[in-house]
Amino acid sequence: MTDRPSRPGGLNRRKFLYGTAAATTVAASTKLFAPAVQAQEAPTLRYLGTAVNQSAEIAAKVKEDLGITIEYIPVTTDEVTRRVVTQPNTFDLVDIEYMSLKNVVPTGNLKGMDTSKITQADNITTLFTEGTIDGQPVGDQGTAPKKVIWLPGEEATDFATEPTGFMSLIPTVYNADTLGIRPDLIGRPIESWAELLNPEFKGKASILNIPSIGIMDAALVVEALGEHQYADKGNMTRDEIDLTIETLIEAKRAGQFRALWQDFNESVNLMASGEVVIQSMWSPAVTAVRTQGIECKYQPLKEGYRAWAAGFGLPATIDGRQQDAAYEFINWFLSGWAGAFLNRQGYYSAVLGTAKENMEAYEWAYWMEGAAAEQDIMSPSGQLLAKAGEVRDGGSYQDRLGAISCWNAVMDENVYMVRKWNEFVAS
Amino acid sequence: MTTTEQATGTPPIAEGRAHTALVTPQSDAAALHGVKRRVSLLDRPYALAGPLILVMAIFFVGPLILTIIVSFWEYTQYSIEPAMVVTNYVDVFDRCIARLPTLCVTFATYLSTLKFCFIVWAITLILGFTLAWFIVFEVKKTSTQIALFLLCTIPFWTSNVIRMMAWIPLLGRNGLVNQTLMSMGLISEPQEWLLYSDFAVILAFIHLYTMFMMVPIVNSMMRIDREILEAARDAGASIWTIAMSVVAPLCRPGIVIGSIFVITIVMGDYITVGVMGGQQIASVGKTIQVQMQYLQFPIAAANAVVLLGAVLMIIFAMTKLVDVRREL
Numbered sequence: 001m002t003d004r005p006s007r008p009g010g011l012n013r014r015k016f017l018y019g020t021a022a023a024t025t026v027a028a029s030t031k032l033f034a035p036a037v038q039a040q041e042a043p044t045l046r047y048l049g050t051a052v053n054q055s056a057e058i059a060a061k062v063k064e065d066l067g068i069t070i071e072y073i074p075v076t077t078d079e080v081t082r083r084v085v086t087q088p089n090t091f092d093l094v095d096i097e098y099m100s101l102k103n104v105v106p107t108g109n110l111k112g113m114d115t116s117k118i119t120q121a122d123n124i125t126t127l128f129t130e131g132t133i134d135g136q137p138v139g140d141q142g143t144a145p146k147k148v149i150w151l152p153g154e155e156a157t158d159f160a161t162e163p164t165g166f167m168s169l170i171p172t173v174y175n176a177d178t179l180g181i182r183p184d185l186i187g188r189p190i191e192s193w194a195e196l197l198n199p200e201f202k203g204k205a206s207i208l209n210i211p212s213i214g215i216m217d218a219a220l221v222v223e224a225l226g227e228h229q230y231a232d233k234g235n236m237t238r239d240e241i242d243l244t245i246e247t248l249i250e251a252k253r254a255g256q257f258r259a260l261w262q263d264f265n266e267s268v269n270l271m272a273s274g275e276v277v278i279q280s281m282w283s284p285a286v287t288a289v290r291t292q293g294i295e296c297k298y299q300p301l302k303e304g305y306r307a308w309a310a311g312f313g314l315p316a317t318i319d320g321r322q323q324d325a326a327y328e329f330i331n332w333f334l335s336g337w338a339g340a341f342l343n344r345q346g347y348y349s350a351v352l353g354t355a356k357e358n359m360e361a362y363e364w365a366y367w368m369e370g371a372a373a374e375q376d377i378m379s380p381s382g383q384l385l386a387k388a389g390e391v392r393d394g395g396s397y398q399d400r401l402g403a404i405s406c407w408n409a410v411m412d413e414n415v416y417m418v419r420k421w422n423e424f425v426a427s
Numbered sequence: 428m429t430t431t432e433q434a435t436g437t438p439p440i441a442e443g444r445a446h447t448a449l450v451t452p453q454s455d456a457a458a459l460h461g462v463k464r465r466v467s468l469l470d471r472p473y474a475l476a477g478p479l480i481l482v483m484a485i486f487f488v489g490p491l492i493l494t495i496i497v498s499f500w501e502y503t504q505y506s507i508e509p510a511m512v513v514t515n516y517v518d519v520f521d522r523c524i525a526r527l528p529t530l531c532v533t534f535a536t537y538l539s540t541l542k543f544c545f546i547v548w549a550i551t552l553i554l555g556f557t558l559a560w561f562i563v564f565e566v567k568k569t570s571t572q573i574a575l576f577l578l579c580t581i582p583f584w585t586s587n588v589i590r591m592m593a594w595i596p597l598l599g600r601n602g603l604v605n606q607t608l609m610s611m612g613l614i615s616e617p618q619e620w621l622l623y624s625d626f627a628v629i630l631a632f633i634h635l636y637t638m639f640m641m642v643p644i645v646n647s648m649m650r651i652d653r654e655i656l657e658a659a660r661d662a663g664a665s666i667w668t669i670a671m672s673v674v675a676p677l678c679r680p681g682i683v684i685g686s687i688f689v690i691t692i693v694m695g696d697y698i699t700v701g702v703m704g705g706q707q708i709a710s711v712g713k714t715i716q717v718q719m720q721y722l723q724f725p726i727a728a729a730n731a732v733v734l735l736g737a738v739l740m741i742i743f744a745m746t747k748l749v750d751v752r753r754e755l
Binding site: 078107211257259260261266421422426 | 532536595596599622623705706707709713714720
């Protein structure tokens with residue numbers, strides 16, 4: 001679960017439901033009235049993922065371009081993983097986070113994806129395939145995609161250490177997370193993760209209550225405070241987990257946190273109401289606060305970002321026409337239109353070149369090059385995201401993603417970590 | 428021997444036989460042999476309870492047994508293996524004895540939950556009893572009674588999450604309460620304990636669940652013969668004595684049923700505690716939810732079994748106080 005619970009521009013619920021309903025109706029009626037000609041009819045793909053990633057615009061565009069009907073199965077992030085593990089026959093395509101792969105791949109429920117069938121395979125950003133940007137290595141602590149993107153073959157239950165012809169997931173969207181702040185209520189520059197536990201913000205700070213992500217934000221704070229240097233923040237030893245949780249418990253007992261949040265909307269409300277002035281935050285939440293006319297900054301910090309990434313996977317049981325359709329859809333997804341759509345929401349797309357061709361020069365300059373907006377920047381649904389002259393928080397693609405410190409992860413000591421996290425909540 | 432039976436002109440015994448005949452072939456055969464009454468009385472209740480037993484078996488007993496079985500299984504991050512181990516229970520009570528008097532997570536969580544239970548129970552009891560008293564004894568007209576009763580149900584038209592969310596803009600740092608108090612000059616700084624605190628959790632619980640206490644008490648009070656109260660008054664009892672020595676004992680079944688409602692709901696709740704406590708207060712339900720999210724079903728099941736045991740113990744103790752079945 002990372003920062004995609006809502007898109008900045010906002011496809012609203014009605015539109016989404018309408019789109020899904022329409023897609024479902026079409027799917028149902030075609031099956032109902034033409035069972036005999038099923039082999040010839042345009043295929044339907046059951047797309048498992050979180051609701052926020054499943055835009056009606058994308059489904060409509062695919063229908064128009066390829067004739068493929070996308071049938072969204074919107075569930076929560078945790079449910080995506082649970083469903084892949086427990087009911088792998090209930091979808092044709094899954095949109096899942098790389099960090100979940102450690103839990104999913106050993107079950108053998110995902111099919112290795114043949115890169116020779118992906119037209120843009122060679123153009124997928126090196127951030128995923130090699131862990132570099134412009135030849136410079138970026139932080140790879142945690143479940144960095146390069147560690148889990150390659151599989152030894154089509155049927156695999158573990159990962160390959162170097163490039164093979166098979167990918168676990170074809171990347172779709174990724175971003176780098178940091179702290180959100182209320183500059184109007186803080187009134188001074190914020191530069192370090194350490195500020196989250198600064199007693200100056202006692203009772204006005206918040207951290208997210210999703211153990212696997214919250215602990216990494218906490219680890220960034222512990223490092224920034226100079227208390228400990230982790231070998232890998234995304235894979236702590238038991239002692240490191242104890243230390244990190246101890247730091248959190250101390251802060252909690254001292255009344256540092258106003259609340260913990262678990263759900264995207266909670267973080268928006270905490271920030272917008274002024275209950276909290278500094279907290280872990282997801283980029284669309286910052287946008288949501290801003291669209292209420294309240295100042296909110298997605299503050300770049302000197303210790304770097306916590307990154308996350310998601311991609312498309314196929315269930316092990318898929319084959320034949322369904323599989324061809326899935327590949328066709330993924331190829332379409334990487335071919336530019338969808339990439340531009342994602343970039344305009346402040347996320348990043350996997351194949352940058354094709355997305356660039358689908359964006360206006362001034363849009364590309366604002367979102368990807370860190371330049372001041374030449375004109376007002378609009379979301380795909382037409383909401384104003386930035387006025388002319390504004391610069392994106394954190395700057396260019398290279399500046400933001402080059403400063404990644406760690407990636408969302410599932411630790412080897414996950415069970416222990418969750419238990420300790422519950423201790424923090426109970427303290 | 429109701430009016431309907433007389434109206435349709437069917438003798439009651441014959442009707443009873445017809446029912447029996449529909450229910451089981453044996454009773455039909457028995458009826459032919461002339462022992463209809465005894466057999467029908469024995470058979471009918473079970474046959475009538477049949478559908479309910481079936482529903483309970485499928486949707487309650489079955490899942491419960493599964494939960495208990497799974498609580499003894501082993502798990503990794505991505506798999507659940509059938510086994511017969513007690514590690515999950517050991518983990519639930521991890522270092523609980525060794526670390527005493529420092530409370531372990533489980534004890535601390537249960538202590539906090541029990542604290543909420545007790546406070547909420549006490550307040551909803553006083554409120555529920557007083558409100559019930561007002562509706563039953565003070566309001567004379569039945570139509571007004573019904574109107575007031577319906578008024579109490581209006582909040583239930585929205586979901587309980589919305590009802591508790593509604594408190595947030597009221598109690599927040601820049602909320603209505605703080606603004607009002609500050610403009611009246613009663614406080615100079617916003618009061619932070621109003622929201623995301625024990626106070627907020629208890630307030631929301633009371634708001635949400637007083638009704639569950641009040642309704643059974645009203646039900647009991649309605650049955651009290653007014654003449655008893657008059658007799659008590661004539662004998663010189665104060666209103667307090669009447670309430671404590673006459674009405675309260677007669678309302679005991681209502682009070683116990685209401686208490687069971689409130690206590691079981693509060694014990695298992697994690698949404699109210701989460702929203703109003705700013706996710707900073709532990710609850711057993713929340714622990715289970717987190718473990719479910721991380722696919723740790725066996726330990727979540729073990730936690731659920733422990734919670735069930737705790738709640739059953741409380742209910743058992745309460746039913747010792749009053750034989751609900753007899754009093755009904």
